[in-house]
Amino acid sequence: MIRTTCGPTPSPDTGQHCPIAALSHFPQPHYTIVPQTTIADVFAAVQSGSVSQGVVPFENSSNGSVIFTLDLFADLAGRNPDILVCGEVYLGVHHCLLGRSKDAPEGQDAGTGRTTAEDVSGSPSPAKSRGKPLRDLGHITKLYSHHQAWGQCNDFLTTYFKGVERIDVSSTSKAAEIVQQDDSGCSAAISSRMAGELNGLEFLAENLEDNEGNSTRFLVLRRRRDDGTARPDGSAGAADGEAETDDEHARYKTLVSFTVRHSEPGDLAGCLAVFQKFGLNLTSINSRPSNEATWHYIFFVEIMGRKRHDGSGAVNQALKGLDGVAQSCRWLGSWENALEA
Amino acid sequence: MIRTTCGPTPSPDTGQHCPIAALSHFPQPHYTIVPQTTIADVFAAVQSGSVSQGVVPFENSSNGSVIFTLDLFADLAGRNPDILVCGEVYLGVHHCLLGRSKDAPEGQDAGTGRTTAEDVSGSPSPAKSRGKPLRDLGHITKLYSHHQAWGQCNDFLTTYFKGVERIDVSSTSKAAEIVQQDDSGCSAAISSRMAGELNGLEFLAENLEDNEGNSTRFLVLRRRRDDGTARPDGSAGAADGEAETDDEHARYKTLVSFTVRHSEPGDLAGCLAVFQKFGLNLTSINSRPSNEATWHYIFFVEIMGRKRHDGSGAVNQALKGLDGVAQSCRWLGSWENALEA
Numbered sequence: 001m002i003r004t005t006c007g008p009t010p011s012p013d014t015g016q017h018c019p020i021a022a023l024s025h026f027p028q029p030h031y032t033i034v035p036q037t038t039i040a041d042v043f044a045a046v047q048s049g050s051v052s053q054g055v056v057p058f059e060n061s062s063n064g065s066v067i068f069t070l071d072l073f074a075d076l077a078g079r080n081p082d083i084l085v086c087g088e089v090y091l092g093v094h095h096c097l098l099g100r101s102k103d104a105p106e107g108q109d110a111g112t113g114r115t116t117a118e119d120v121s122g123s124p125s126p127a128k129s130r131g132k133p134l135r136d137l138g139h140i141t142k143l144y145s146h147h148q149a150w151g152q153c154n155d156f157l158t159t160y161f162k163g164v165e166r167i168d169v170s171s172t173s174k175a176a177e178i179v180q181q182d183d184s185g186c187s188a189a190i191s192s193r194m195a196g197e198l199n200g201l202e203f204l205a206e207n208l209e210d211n212e213g214n215s216t217r218f219l220v221l222r223r224r225r226d227d228g229t230a231r232p233d234g235s236a237g238a239a240d241g242e243a244e245t246d247d248e249h250a251r252y253k254t255l256v257s258f259t260v261r262h263s264e265p266g267d268l269a270g271c272l273a274v275f276q277k278f279g280l281n282l283t284s285i286n287s288r289p290s291n292e293a294t295w296h297y298i299f300f301v302e303i304m305g306r307k308r309h310d311g312s313g314a315v316n317q318a319l320k321g322l323d324g325v326a327q328s329c330r331w332l333g334s335w336e337n338a339l340e341a
Numbered sequence: 342m343i344r345t346t347c348g349p350t351p352s353p354d355t356g357q358h359c360p361i362a363a364l365s366h367f368p369q370p371h372y373t374i375v376p377q378t379t380i381a382d383v384f385a386a387v388q389s390g391s392v393s394q395g396v397v398p399f400e401n402s403s404n405g406s407v408i409f410t411l412d413l414f415a416d417l418a419g420r421n422p423d424i425l426v427c428g429e430v431y432l433g434v435h436h437c438l439l440g441r442s443k444d445a446p447e448g449q450d451a452g453t454g455r456t457t458a459e460d461v462s463g464s465p466s467p468a469k470s471r472g473k474p475l476r477d478l479g480h481i482t483k484l485y486s487h488h489q490a491w492g493q494c495n496d497f498l499t500t501y502f503k504g505v506e507r508i509d510v511s512s513t514s515k516a517a518e519i520v521q522q523d524d525s526g527c528s529a530a531i532s533s534r535m536a537g538e539l540n541g542l543e544f545l546a547e548n549l550e551d552n553e554g555n556s557t558r559f560l561v562l563r564r565r566r567d568d569g570t571a572r573p574d575g576s577a578g579a580a581d582g583e584a585e586t587d588d589e590h591a592r593y594k595t596l597v598s599f600t601v602r603h604s605e606p607g608d609l610a611g612c613l614a615v616f617q618k619f620g621l622n623l624t625s626i627n628s629r630p631s632n633e634a635t636w637h638y639i640f641f642v643e644i645m646g647r648k649r650h651d652g653s654g655a656v657n658q659a660l661k662g663l664d665g666v667a668q669s670c671r672w673l674g675s676w677e678n679a680l681e682a
Binding site: 211 | 401402403404405406408488492506507508509510551552554556558609610611613614616617621622623624625626627628629630632635636638640680
């Protein structure tokens with residue numbers, strides 16, 4: 001679910017299916033959904049202006065950051081200079097094991113397969129796994145899924161599929177398609193309920209994710225406007241010019257990337273101190289290789305608050321301060337906090 | 342190369358082959374090498390005391406942190422409470438494309454395959470890739486490697502294998518074994534020179550890595566001693582009790598993990614400020630989901646300097662300070678900086 005990405009264009013047309021429920025953010029009568037194959041394709045579509053907004057996975061609550069997205073924000077090749085984040089969407093993620101059962105029990109509903117058979121796999125420690133088999137799994141010798149899904153279903157895989165071959169494919173929906181075409185019946189996919197229904201596969205197990213609250217955060221991208229802003233439609237928030245309030249800080253988030261001078265590793269602390277100086281709450285930090293030099297990094301910091309268009313406010317001051325300390329820095333957007341909404 | 346890991350025990354025995362050149366750190370007459378299948382197995386072997394030291398991959402210069410290792414340091418299940426880092430080893434990583442050529446040219450040396458044929462693949466943009474084909478690659482329809490290797494060879498893969506199926510296996514040496522057993526000749530592995538030679542595969546391309554300086558940092562682990570220290574044999578460094586010098590700070594590194602109170606996101610800045618207060622250079626920061634609550638993180642900070650056994654010194658003071666600000670924190674070891682050596 002988290003790797004098929006889309007860029008929607010505003011239009012009265014609709015009807016094109018997109019597997020990302022994150023697009024519920026974009027009411028269909030007003031947007032046309034333009035599915036893209038990779039996260040890089042979404043960035044490229046937004047940068048080129050062929051779509052007005054894009055949706056990309058940013059982090060999963062169990063499995064951490066989506067490094068492909070971070071690397072596209074790092075933009076070392078200079079391909080996405082005008083990309084800004086203008087929103088976020090949180091979505092619960094539920095993985096299913098899709099395939100074919102070996103000996104179909106009576107009354108089986110091949111489309112959904114939700115019978116009540118329980119733990120017939122003779123697992124050594126099923127208690128550890130949230131997901132329980134609905135069918136015998138002994139004939140499954142090959143699993144297909146997206147890389148991120150393995151990490152989210154670790155308990156289930158360790159309990160029921162230790163040592164079984166795992167094949168990484170480009171998306172969980174692609175995994176379901178491959179399994180649908182395998183007549184041997186010995187392969188299974190970790191994928192979404194929707195992919196199971198679309199491909200007519202049986203549900204061999206459900207809720208495979210380790211954590212009940214397993215969810216993925218998506219970011220909404222748009223192209224920088226001529227005035228340098230990326231204010232999303234309909235989320236103007238507090239008017240510029242008014243004094244900042246604690247409420248305003250809690251209502252918005254801002255993403256910033258920066259690098260420090262290679263010869264001055266102490267600069268990292270100096271850069272982070274800037275945010276503290278202006279009373280800004282850091283909510284996350286990530287680092288990726290900058291590829292500028294070996295063991296040199298680009299840092300991504302998320303803070304509460306927003307950059308104001310009139311230049312006033314703590315985030316604006318911190319960005320100015322950072323500019324004086326960091327080797328390079330870039331504001332990657334401010335948007336409404338969807339978690340508190 | 343970076344995922345086959347080993348835990349060596351001191352012994353006069355030797356002779357067991359281990360594919361990690363990182364073990365050059367452990368001169369063979371003095372150590373027995375005990376290969377392990379996964380990074381978790383290395384942690385378990387060191388924790389249980391069945392080996393005296395372990396070697397695990399920590400980060401790659403192109404592809405970033407090894408999240409499996411970070412998660413084992415996070416130790417959310419409480420399985421590795423006594424693991425400490427006591428050293429580091431940097432190793433250059435060179436990937437080869439191993440397989441079988443379609444039409445073996447005259448004079449081909451099947452064992453090494455290093456002929457001088459150049460870029461016969463008709464690639465759309467070979468200039469972008471450092472690695473150039475030594476043989477025709479048109480018959481290769483399936484690639485095997487470890488997940489980390491794809492990220493390190495992105496330019497080569499984009500140039501010559503766009504759209505070709507990639508199968509993720511547990512290690513690059515495992516990838517070479519699988520390709521060796523595939524009689525169709527249509528599969529290839531991204532793996533090491535040594536794996537190619539051991540499996541009698543041809544070198545279809547060399548130096549596939551995007552960056553010439555592509556290298557991996559390994560950490561050396563040992564079990565906490567009864568006195569709480571992890572000073573490695575033969576690296577005692579500056580004597581405790583003496584005043585700290587800049588040289589001492591540059592000679593050592595320290596790894597610390599911490600979590601912040603979920604209700605107080607501002608604590609992250611407070612925790613990081615502690616290191617600055619004591620003049621400690623932060624050299625890297627990583628974060629991973631803590632799994633304690635959704636969107637709660639554990640942070641990993643690397644600083645220059647070392648924890649002194651006598652309790653004096655800036656790192657000791659910072660650890661005390663952190664203890665008062667963080668929700669939880671853990672010293673994960675101090676060791677000699679191998680990059681400056």
